[in-house]
Amino acid sequence: MIDTIKELKSEILSDCYLNSITNFECYEKELESFLKEDALENQKQGISKTYLFFYENNLVGYVTLLTDTLRLEGELREFFKSKDILYKTLPAIKIGRLAVDDKFQRQGIGKNILEYALILTKMISQEYVGCRFLIVDAKRNQDHSKDSVHFYKRFGFRTLKERSKGTLPMYLDIYLK
Amino acid sequence: MAKPIRATPVLRGEDAKRFVREWLEEIEHPSKERVAFIKSAEKNKDLYLKMLNDANDRYYKRT
Numbered sequence: 325m326i327d328t329i330k331e332l333k334s335e336i337l338s339d340c341y342l343n344s345i346t347n348f349e350c351y352e353k354e355l356e357s358f359l360k361e362d363a364l365e366n367q368k369q370g371i372s373k374t375y376l377f378f379y380e381n382n383l384v385g386y387v388t389l390l391t392d393t394l395r396l397e398g399e400l401r402e403f404f405k406s407k408d409i410l411y412k413t414l415p416a417i418k419i420g421r422l423a424v425d426d427k428f429q430r431q432g433i434g435k436n437i438l439e440y441a442l443i444l445t446k447m448i449s450q451e452y453v454g455c456r457f458l459i460v461d462a463k464r465n466q467d468h469s470k471d472s473v474h475f476y477k478r479f480g481f482r483t484l485k486e487r488s489k490g491t492l493p494m495y496l497d498i499y500l501k
Numbered sequence: 502m503a504k505p506i507r508a509t510p511v512l513r514g515e516d517a518k519r520f521v522r523e524w525l526e527e528i529e530h531p532s533k534e535r536v537a538f539i540k541s542a543e544k545n546k547d548l549y550l551k552m553l554n555d556a557n558d559r560y561y562k563r564t
Contacts (some may be wrong), residue, residue, distance in 0.1 A: 329545055334552045336560035358503035372506065375556065392509050396517040407521050420506035439542035443549040461507050480535025482523060485510045493509055500539055501528055 329436045337363055337374035344376070344383040348425055351470060352463060355423035359386055372420050377437055385424040387437050392418035392459050394495065416457035417445045438479060446498055458498055459484065461491035
């Protein structure tokens with residue numbers, strides 16, 4: 325059992341971690357193949373950035389982040405004005421992918437990675453460029469314990485827009501009043 | 502090749518209204534889950550920032 329984030333180390337994905345990535349296994353094969361096949365290329369193209377998390381030299385999880393916007397459209401000028409919403413494009417950071425290796429599930433690593441993404445987003449917002457939300461496409465799974473919609477709801481994420489199948493877009497306001 | 506990262510949907514009409522109502526409600530009355538999560542992250546903020554800074558230092562030395 326990993327008790328604390330003090331035992332985790334993060335690294336930015338680069339060629340030297342290709343061996344570590346080879347051993348990464350996740351029940352969501354899509355999350356595994358993204359890391360093995362696409363994450364580095366996306367990063368080289370400036371599309372996203374992937375952070376790897378290690379525990380005792382084992383790759384235990386990763387998160388891929390990119391910039392995003394939350395866009396509101398339609399003939400709603402009066403409605404938005406009445407609610408003091410002045411911008412219809414709201415800045416966000418998107419969690420493109422987040423996964424924990426199967427061997428390290430249920431040890432709080434997913435929560436640690438999510439907190440890391442939150443702190444990184446708040447740091448960007450407070451020191452560099454405005455950003456108000458974390459956005460994620462949560463993967464559904466019929467097994468409740470593997471359903472990431474349930475995982476994100478536990479941390480206060482809300483549904484952005486209902487979708488009948490596939491992933492569910494969710495958001496979190498990173499600021500407390 | 503895995504599936505590309507999906508675009509975040511544009512919110513129109515009732516979806517946009519619902520989002521704004523829920524967001525404003527959340528600002529005024531934040532959920533206990535969101536408060537707990539943000540406070541938990543803030544409690545360890547220095548550790549996370551050190552992890553991030555160290556990772557950045559090593560990355561820029563490598564590249």
